[in-house]
Amino acid sequence: MITLRGLTKRYGDKVAVRDLSLEVAPGRVTGFLGPNGAGKSTTMRMILGLDRPSAGEALIGGRRYETLRHPLREVGALLDAKAVHPGRSARAHLVAMARSNGIAVRRVDEVLETVGLTAVAGKRAGSFSLGMGQRLGIAGALLGDPRVVMFDEPVNGLDPDGVLWVRRLMRSLAAEGRTVFVSSHLMSEMQLTADRLVVIGKGRLITDAPVAEVIAGSSRNAVKVRSPRAGELLALLSGEGVEVSRVAEEELLVVGVPLERVGTAAHRAGLPLFELSVREASLEEAYMELTGTSVEYGVSEGAAGMGAGDVRAAARRAKAGM
């Protein structure tokens, strides 16, 4: 269990994390989401005692990190996969970590096996690919067999095999009853991996809810209807005050009412339907709505909406000094 109580971090005038209170429970994967600069890494660093809170506290199993006698046995973390001495072998790196935390050295071979690095255990970590480095970082996190694990962007730069492997690992760690707290910008991946989501923006808590609830809250959930008499159905539903839009000649999207209501309305009016289905929002859509006003380092709508022609024209103008 991770507990945050009024957790706050200021850097001069900048408030990186603001009064964050929440619990990250064991037995499930909790995704930690938020736009760039939202305060995710700062929060994780405070949980791990790497940054001191300006106010409030972060607890692991009810205790502050600094008071843990053998921290690696309580909490394992992957924050920066490159934080490994490049000249050391993977094995030597893990042995040094084990020794300094009172962990039996035989555990090193177990975690190397778990992350699939046994064959390259004697190679210099500096020669590792990005994916191998991530695996080594994860091995370090698992070394002390901790009840709590935290991963900051664990699938960053991994190939599809690696992504699948991390997903399965997270799920199995949660199934073993551990607390799994993982940050990511990959919404599709989070939708598949996480049970619950904590979303922050500009340092503040935006939402703390099950993934299904976050998605259900999106206004992008809709009922898709196909009918050869779509125009009549559109007029009928609009007349009842229902939000409905025509997306193709024979296709409508209806928002805010259950599928049954659309089907019943069509049946009563004798309108034939070729399709009636729920179009569920993606986590990405739900996330974009939640964080829309909290994006700190966004691209303005105009720039983001530039087509290739606009971009080329802008480049020509810039070159001509216009």
Ligand SMILES: Nc1ncnc2c1ncn2[C@@H]1O[C@H](COP(=O)(O)OP(=O)(O)OP(=O)(O)O)[C@@H](O)[C@H]1O
């Ligand atoms: N050491 C520091 N000194 C000053 N400002 C900092 C420091 N560390 C972080 N910040 C600021 O605090 C805010 C939160 O940063 P943080 O790295 O925690 O965000 P994040 O959610 O992890 O972002 P990203 O998704 O880009 O990794 C940012 O505005 C950042 O510039």
